[in-house]
Amino acid sequence: xxxxxxxxxxCEQTIEVEADDEHEAVEEAHNQFNFNESEIIDSDATATAxxxxxxxxxxxxYQIPVWAIPVLMNGDCSxxxxxxxxxxxxxxxxxxxxxxxxxxxxxxxxxxxxxxxxDDQGGDVQDVEIAGIFVSPF
Numbered sequence: 352x353x354x355x356x357x358x359x360x361x362c363e364q365t366i367e368v369e370a371d372d373e374h375e376a377v378e379e380a381h382n383q384f385n386f387n388e389s390e391i392i393d394s395d396a397t398a399t400a401x402x403x404x405x406x407x408x409x410x411x412x413y414q415i416p417v418w419a420i421p422v423l424m425n426g427d428c429s430x431x432x433x434x435x436x437x438x439x440x441x442x443x444x445x446x447x448x449x450x451x452x453x454x455x456x457x458x459x460x461x462x463x464x465x466x467x468x469x470d471d472q473g474g475d476v477q478d479v480e481i482a483g484i485f486v487s488p489f
Contacts, residue, residue, distance in 0.1 A: 407454060407482045410446060413468040414476040417461050423479070424455050438470040450483030 421427040422439045431439075446453055461477040 406485055408485065410450070410481045410483050412458070412478050412480050414464055414466070415479040416467045416469055416472070417475045417477055419469050420457060420477060420479065435470065442469050446481065446483065450485065452484035454482040454484065456480040456482070
């Protein structure tokens with residue numbers, strides 16, 4: 352059985368072409384774009400569920416302060432101090448050194464802990480499973 356899986360991959364590559372109309376320009380730019388189609392799953396491609404899962408690897412479960420979860424998952428820094436924001440950025444950047452993207456999955460209920468994995472402070476935390484996304488290079 353096959354499943355339809357849509358994965359959007361964003362890549363910055365500038366290609367300049369001259370053409371008589373927009374359709375021709377898009378087609379020419381696509382032809383010049385340097386990638387191996389057999390290694391890409393793009394927004395118009397279908398793949399098996401296993402293909403999609405092969406792109407994601409579980410990193411681990413982390414104790415994340417409840418105030419940091421909206422920052423990680425939605426980029427919502429409302430009510431977060433500058434130092435807290437920097438701590439979240441440092442945590443996320445460390446994980447992104449080996450992964451092209453991250454997937455966050457909070458599990459269970461929040462609870463009190465004497466430390467956490469963002470800033471090592473005590474407070475309410477929630478366990479969050481974090482997986483890394485691997486994308487084949489173009």
